[in-house]
Amino acid sequence: MPKILVVDAQPATRDLIRLFLTREGYRVKTAADGHAALTQIKSFKPDLIVLAIMLPDISGYSVCQRIVETSAVPIIMLSEKSSSTEKVLCLELGAADYLAKPFDVQELLARIKLLLRRFDVTSDISNIINYLDLTIDLKSKKVYKKEEPISLTPREYQLLEALARHPSQVLSREELIALAWGYNYTGNSRAVDIYITRLRQKVEDDPRQPRYILTIYGFGYQFGEG
Numbered sequence: 001m002p003k004i005l006v007v008d009a010q011p012a013t014r015d016l017i018r019l020f021l022t023r024e025g026y027r028v029k030t031a032a033d034g035h036a037a038l039t040q041i042k043s044f045k046p047d048l049i050v051l052a053i054m055l056p057d058i059s060g061y062s063v064c065q066r067i068v069e070t071s072a073v074p075i076i077m078l079s080e081k082s083s084s085t086e087k088v089l090c091l092e093l094g095a096a097d098y099l100a101k102p103f104d105v106q107e108l109l110a111r112i113k114l115l116l117r118r119f120d121v122t123s124d125i126s127n128i129i130n131y132l133d134l135t136i137d138l139k140s141k142k143v144y145k146k147e148e149p150i151s152l153t154p155r156e157y158q159l160l161e162a163l164a165r166h167p168s169q170v171l172s173r174e175e176l177i178a179l180a181w182g183y184n185y186t187g188n189s190r191a192v193d194i195y196i197t198r199l200r201q202k203v204e205d206d207p208r209q210p211r212y213i214l215t216i217y218g219f220g221y222q223f224g225e226g
Contacts, residue, residue, distance in 0.1 A: 002116055003027045005046035007037040007063070008078065009056050013101075017050060020105045021112070034058035038066060041073075048116060050108070052078040053090075061093060068094035068154055072141045074115045078103070094154030097182055118182075129164045131224050134203060134212055136164050143203070150202050155181070159195050160203070163213060163223035172220040196221060 004026050008014045014030040021028045029044050031037040034055045041049070049067065053060035064075055074096035079086055082100035090098045096119070097111050129136040135144040141157055143150045152160065162179035163171065171179070173189040196215075200207040214222045 001025045001027055002047040003029070003044060004048050004050065004112065005037065005040055005044060006030045006050045007032075007034070007055070007060070008050075008052040009033065009054060010052075013052070013078075016105060017108065020109060024109060026112075032056070034060070034063045037063055041067065041071070046073060048112060048119075049073055049075045050078060050112075051075050051095075053086075054080055061089070064090070064093045064095055068141070070140070072119070072139055074119045076108070076111060076115065091181060092155065094158075118179075131164070131167070132211060136161060145203060152199075152202065156195055156199050156202070159192070160199055160213075163221060167224045168222060170216045170219045170222045176221065192221075 004021055006014050006017045006021070006028060007030070008017070009032055011032070014032070018028045018030055029040055029046070031040050034057050037049075037051070037055075040046075051060050051063060055063070060077060064077065067073065067075060075094070076097040076099060077090040077095045079090070079098065079100050087098045087100075096115050099108060099111065127138045129138065133146045135147070137143070138161065141161075143152055143157065143160065158180040159176060162176055165179075173192040176192050177189060196213060197207070200210050200213055203212055204210045212223065214225070216222050
């Protein structure tokens with residue numbers, strides 16, 4: 001069963017989440033602060049992390065940043081606030097989902113199940129995607145062009161991965177948002193165009209004549225030729 005790490009400074013919250021997840025059959029470990037969480041990640045190697053923003057040592061923001069730099073594990077951020085600004089910040093940092101406290105544990109369970117399905121790399125899908133001179137490592141979240149690393153933001157990487165996982169398939173802006181950033185994304189769908197432009201500047205030899213990310217006018221975008 002999937003392994004889940006729960007990071008929260010409040011013992012009652014940790015115990016409640018652990019109880020419900022254990023009943024569902026998940027393997028669960030907990031951490032009360034950021035440093036303990038980073039240590040647990042190395043030893044436990046969780047498949048998903050539930051991470052509170054308010055921690056006694058380092059903030060959940062910092063923990064999230066450190067995780068996404070080296071790992072593809074999905075993160076659900078828990079916040080004491082419900083502001084759209086904080087929600088957007090969490091998603092921009094690379095978190096896969098966001099939930100404000102107090103929350104319904106059943107809703108948290110549903111989000112965990114959805115993310116585990118969304119981020120699952122099944123045995124018949126390679127962890128490496130190669131197309132022309134581009135290589136995408138799904139496990140490490142690293143991208144290479146002619147074996148040289150390309151620096152992408154979390155948003156850019158998520159969008160590229162969503163496209164690359166569906167080669168030669170035309171995806172609308174709305175479909176890309178759902179695949180890359182989840183249904184909780186609060187921005188305008190036109191933001192996809194901005195990120196596509198940035199991606200092309202980084203991965204294409206000539207952004208005006210793209211070979212990797214193609215525009216299918218009137219429909220959306222496509223990774224690679226059909």
